[in-house]
Amino acid sequence: MGGYYSKSSKNSKGPEITEADRAVLSLKTQRKKLEDQEKLINARLERHGEVARQLAAEGRRDRALLALRKKKLSEKQLAGLHTLIMNVEEMLSNIETTKKQTVVFGALQQSNDALKQLQAQVKLEDVQRLLDDTAEAKAYQEELSQLLGQQLTDVEDAEVEAELAALEEVVVDEDKLAMPSAPKTKVPEVEAAAAARAAAQAAAKAEAAAAEAEEDATEPEPAAGGRKAEAMLAS
Template identity: 45%
Template sequence: MGNLFSTNKKRQITDVDRAVLSLKTQRRKLVEYQRKVESVIERETAAARELLKEKKKERALLCLKKKKYQEQLLQKVDAWIFNVEEQITNIEVVGRQKDVFDSLKSGHSTIKELQSEISIDDVQKLMDETAEAKEYQDEVNRILGEKLSSMEEDEVNAEFDKLEEELLDVDLPPVPVVPEQKLPTEVVEDEEELPEVPSEPVKVRGPTEETTELPDVPTRPVKERVAIREEPLTA
């Protein structure tokens, strides 16, 4: 089901892809051969060491010659691997360059296609219409911005005063109605009159009904008086 609705197209295999695949396969085989040669070199070295221990110098010398040949072969294999890897890298770089070129070419074609839809005459006509619209709007703004005549100013001020008076009439509270009956001005007789506040010191009357004035309040601290009780003389 997923394949039916998939919009991704499979990438087509090109000759470049086949060449890169062939080079990578050859590199893998060379690496395997390199490991084989290294193992032969290690084996010949170990054999020469054992033969020397057994005092078999001629055979030990033969093993060392084989080892030398394998070392030379190993150097050639290393060079082959290097050349293959370099070739793979060059092909990949050229492929990337081609992809970039194709993208640039496609972008250039798109630009040319878009430019073909827009002509110079259409652009010039659009600019002229825009300039005319701007001039028209500037003229409208100029007319609206002109000052009014003195008569028009008076009419505007009169209308403003009228609106202001209407707003004042709406905002002011209603005036209370004055009652026709007069309010009483006399004090009710039943109310008890309060005594007047005395303006002189109040005199206190004692049991003899004589007027006694109160002493002044002392301004200094009062010293306590100690009552001395006289004791009777003994006979």
């Protein structure tokens, strides 16, 4: 069982450790040591200051001066430590910034490669042809919309009506030319019917004329009767 786990641990690979990672680890270790030294020096400064105050209170001036000199040296050491810590912090910041820039550069490089692959799939001729087709379709649509949105004036309506009448006349003429011509000789039944209608109309007219003449002959003359009455009154 132990061999199995050891074999698995050998086969499993973690993230690769780079020189930058090693440098960051070393700088952080040094920073930790410098911070520990800073704590010791701060404690030493407090102790020297307290000793100097006690000696001065006791009137032991020489020993108080010695304590103050030690305190001054500790302050110089602390200032040097601060400078070193600041340098370490600056170096760590530079490394972190460079690592981020490297990651960004890698991403930009991958994006550039992907962009080149995509551009290789699209030809400029195809794009230009597509743009031309789109422009033509847009122009056609605009022209069609403009035509549909226009309204005809009265004069244009009259011209359209006249054009339609001319077309209808042409169609009628073509239909007449296409139809077979009617026969010139009349059908005997049609002629007999027409003759019978004409004879009936003539007989009706003759009867009407005879009746009118008979009425005129039987009607008395009013003028002659009037003259005879006047002669009898005069005698």
